[in-house]
Amino acid sequence: MPDLLTAPWPWYVAGPLLGLFAPLLLWLGNRPFGVSSNLRHLCAAIYPRNLMHFRYDWKQEGSWNLMFVLGIVFGGVIAGVLLRNPDPIAISDATRETLTALGVRDLTGLVPDDLFAFSSLMTLRGVLILLGGGFLVGLGTAYAGGCTSGHGITGVADLQPASFVALAAFFAGGVAGTYVLLPLLLGIGG
């Protein structure tokens, strides 16, 4: 029984469940499922300065969504700490070999623990991958007006052409980042 609770979920269980959040939030009050809007709400709450993009009533517009992402953090605690999967992620042997060749040493956790550590922020490599990557995520989702949730699931579910364009661009950028940018940055060395 404990194994059942800590084991990861197969794609055919997780996928359909993931697809149900967009209709659920619509049913609960026409809320558009999407996470990156919260980055905007947080900017508007913390440091709007005089920027038009952040001058709006973020409490009125974003309270429900900020509660939603707070929930995501708690969900991470439940599934990633309390019911943590003790085994390494079952990625393909090919990926394992490629990443090892690129200098990724620790393949046991959810993320490479040697790279995703505070000590890593003392290295140029770590700063560029973690903070640089985070910056691009925030900049790109704001410019594109949505992320994998807002465009990739909600927009696509609503059959909006802009979201299909965005999803294709997400993927193109991801492949370019994986084959070009990441090897370059990993090569800087710890």
Next chain:
Amino acid sequence: MRPRTIGLWVYLVVGIAFGVVITKAEVISWFRIQEMFRFQGWHMFGIFATALPTAILSVQVMKRRARTVHGEPIHLAPKQMGSGLRYVIGGVVFGLGWALVGACPGPLFALLGSGVPVMAPVLASALAGTWVYGLLRPSLPH
């Protein structure tokens, strides 16, 4: 006039469920994202291949047949296509970042809870990115 809304705690509960699903699905794993972008495994593609039809079918049926819990018609604001440049350029920029940190915004929050505290500065950096967009917005093509 404030629109009728349900209690905010409901969204907290839905968020918890979402966080559990993406964590247990390993969607938040840097390794799974690498496997996906390298086309070396089925897992992530299987998730998209089942999540998208589920979302499309349910949202389309709801828009035609269902109402919200308050009895309002289901409505989603359309995304303006414009020149489309914002979706292409913004999308590629996001994709590059997604490949590096191995997490899109939802997983950033889930990883923070999953015992990867270094995601806090990563999230702060994402906020900085969004803020810079707000700064540059008037001069960017949309």
